[in-house]
Every structure is written in C-alpha cells, then in structure tokens.
Amino acid sequence: MSETTATAAPSFLAHHFESLEKQTHAARLGMWLFLATEILLFTALFTAYAVYRYLFTPDFQAASRDLATWIGLVNTLVLVTSSFTVAMGYGRAVRGDGKGTRALFLVSVLLALVFLGFKVVEYSHHFHAGELPGRLYVSTRLQGPGAPIFYALYFLITGLHAVHVVVGMTILAVIGLRAGRGAYTREYHVPVELAGLYWHLVDLIWIFVFPLVYLI
Amino acid sequence: MAGPGAVAPVEHAHASHVARYAIVWIALLALTFATWGLSRFHIPGGWGVAVALGIATAKSALVALFFMHLWDQRGANRLVLVTSLVFVALLVGLTLSDSATRFPLSNPPGSEGALPVGPTDYGGPPPVPPRDRGLTP
Numbered sequence: 001m002s003e004t005t006a007t008a009a010p011s012f013l014a015h016h017f018e019s020l021e022k023q024t025h026a027a028r029l030g031m032w033l034f035l036a037t038e039i040l041l042f043t044a045l046f047t048a049y050a051v052y053r054y055l056f057t058p059d060f061q062a063a064s065r066d067l068a069t070w071i072g073l074v075n076t077l078v079l080v081t082s083s084f085t086v087a088m089g090y091g092r093a094v095r096g097d098g099k100g101t102r103a104l105f106l107v108s109v110l111l112a113l114v115f116l117g118f119k120v121v122e123y124s125h126h127f128h129a130g131e132l133p134g135r136l137y138v139s140t141r142l143q144g145p146g147a148p149i150f151y152a153l154y155f156l157i158t159g160l161h162a163v164h165v166v167v168g169m170t171i172l173a174v175i176g177l178r179a180g181r182g183a184y185t186r187e188y189h190v191p192v193e194l195a196g197l198y199w200h201l202v203d204l205i206w207i208f209v210f211p212l213v214y215l216i
Numbered sequence: 217m218a219g220p221g222a223v224a225p226v227e228h229a230h231a232s233h234v235a236r237y238a239i240v241w242i243a244l245l246a247l248t249f250a251t252w253g254l255s256r257f258h259i260p261g262g263w264g265v266a267v268a269l270g271i272a273t274a275k276s277a278l279v280a281l282f283f284m285h286l287w288d289q290r291g292a293n294r295l296v297l298v299t300s301l302v303f304v305a306l307l308v309g310l311t312l313s314d315s316a317t318r319f320p321l322s323n324p325p326g327s328e329g330a331l332p333v334g335p336t337d338y339g340g341p342p343p344v345p346p347r348d349r350g351l352t353p
Binding site: 029035039040043046050051055073077087094145146193196197200201207208214215216 | 237240255264269272292307312
C-alpha cells in the first residue's frame with residue numbers, strides 16, 4: 001500500500017465510520033435524500049402550475065407565447081453545458097487533478113453567470129411591461145383572468161430556481177477553489193461529487209421549467 | 217489489499233467516462249433543439265404537452281443516470297429518487313384529477329369549465345370581472 005493512502009485516509013475518515021467507502025456511501029445517500037426534498041419542493045410549484053394551466057388553458061398558452069422563447073432556449077443550452085463541465089470537473093477529481101477540477105468548475109460558474117444575466121434581461125422586460133404577479137399585473141397585452149396567475153407562477157418557479165442557481169454557483173466556486181488548493185485526493189473527493197450532484201439537480205429542474213413555462 | 221487493485225478500475229473507467237459525458241452532453245443539446253423545434257409546429261390536441269414533457273423526462277433521465285452516476289452506483293440512491301418520483305406522480309396526478317372532476321361551480325370565474333358569470337361572456341371581447349355581489353346600490 002502506498003504511503004499517501006496510509007496517511008491520507010485516516011484524516012478524512014470520521015471516527016464513527018468503519019471505512020472511507022462506507023463514509024462515502026453515507027454522504028451520497030444523505031445528499032440524495034436532500035435532493036428528494038428539493039424535487040418535492042419544486043413539485044409543489046409545478047402542481048400549482050398544472051392546476052391553473054388546466055383551469056386557464058387559453059390564457060396560459062397566450063402568456064407562454066408572449067415570453068422570449070429564444071432566451072429560454074439559450075439558457076437551457078447554457079445550463080446543460082454547465083452540467084457537462086461539472087461532470088468533467090468531477091472526472092478530474094477522481095484522477096486527483098484538483099487544478100483541472102478548479103478550472104472546469106469555474107467555467108461552470110461563468111456559465112451560471114451567463115444564465116443569470118439572461119434572467120436579468122427577462123425580468124427587467126417584465127417589470128417595464130407591467131407583467132407582474134397577481135394584482136400588480138398592469139399590462140394591457142393579455143386581458144384574460146389567467147395572465148396575472150401565469151406571471152405569479154412564472155416568477156415563483158423561475159425565481160426559486162434562480163435562488164438555487166446562486167446557491168449552486170457559490171458551492172461550485174468554494175469547492176472548486178478548495179480543489180485547486182489540493183484539499184481533495186484521489187481517495188477522498190466526495191465534496192466535489194456532492195457539489196456536482198446539487199448542480200445537476202438545478203439543471204434537472206430547469207429541464208422541466210423550460211418546456212412548461214416557454215413551450216406549451 | 218484493495219489499494220493498488222482498486223485504483224486500476226477507476227483509471228480504466230475514467231477514460232470511458234469522458235467519452236460518455238461528451239455523448240450525453242451532445243444528446244442533451246440535440247434534445248433541447250428538438251423540443252424547441254417541435255414546439256413551433258403547434259401539435260394539436262394536447263399532444264404538444266405530452267411531447268414536451270416526454271422529451272424533458274428523457275433529458276432528465278440522461279442527467280440522473282450519467283451525470284449523477286445512478287447508472288454506476290446501484291442501491292439506495294436510486295431508491296430515494298424513485299420514491300420521490302412516486303410522490304411527484306401522486307401530488308400532480310391526484311391534484312389534477314381533482315380539478316378535472318370538479319363540479320363546475322367550484323371552479324374560479326373565467327376559467328374553463330366554470331359557469332358563465334354574465335351575459336357578456338357569450339361573445340363580448342372585454343374580460344368579465346367577478347360579479348358585483350350587490351354591495352353597491
């Protein structure tokens with residue numbers, strides 16, 4: 001057995017775990033349980049969207065067509081690509097290449113900033129056009145009773161997702177910088193994996209937001 | 217001892233993982249363009265929704281299986297995700313079927329399936345506000 005394995009493993013291993021492998025499995029399972037609660041959090045909003053789209057179908061279709069579809073498309077491509085760079089960054093961590101992980105995670109953070117930039121363009125357009133939730137809705141473009149409800153759900157869903165993007169890019173930046181300083185090894189890189197899992201979930205949620213809000 | 221023996225499969229798996237990540241990425245880009253392109257055709261009869269959600273499900277399966285490594289990591293993690301999806305189906309399915317089978321009067325005014333709230337509802341372009349409840353003289 002090499003000397004690095006002998007010295008590194010005990011320091012990463014918490015005293016209540018038998019082995020590093022069991023510790024990794026427990027960490028993954030805990031992360032997946034957290035991600036399950038995140039899925040259910042967004043499902044509550046998607047359910048509200050489904051019910052009101054069912055009740056106000058023509059209004060929701062008109063409001064959805066009114067959105068800038070190309071922004072939704074570009075943002076989907078940007079997020080999917082950022083997920084790819086995160087997966088590649090994890091691949092570097094598995095090899096023990098912390099600098100590679102840092103570079104790829106920082107690319108992902110930059111892509112997340114591009115995503116948020118497009119969101120700012122979109123939101124400022126809605127603010128100026130008066131397309132706001134509920135009784136704040138003053139736009140004259142769409143007159144149906146469903147339009148204010150659509151924009152309430154639009155801002156809730158995309159807003160909560162944007163909060164997750166901000167949290168996710170913060171996690172990626174912190175873990176990426178730590179990886180660049182050599183905080184993780186070939187044997188122990190579970191924080192890189194968990195940060196990646198969170199980011200992939202943010203991507204996964206958007207994969208459903210894009211067709212629901214922009215396309216149907 | 218598992219030391220050197222355990223490293224070799226990881227190294228071997230890594231080379232194929234890079235190719236796999238790239239293939240999944242290209243597939244995700246292609247499916248994104250596909251769902252966007254299909255949405256421009258206005259598929260009739262609610263099938264557009266089914267197509268869009270079907271493609272979204274395929275994309276998320278690719279992300280969960282390959283980017284999130286559920287394909288390689290068997291066991292409890294898969295069970296957690298599947299359980300959460302069961303509850304997603306329960307929440308969306310039961311709530312929607314409640315709305316779909318309601319007595320029309322209990323639906324909000326202006327919505328599909330609600331009873332007409334006024335005479336202008338039969339063709340006038342101005343939207344119908346909730347009826348005045350008779351509080352003003």
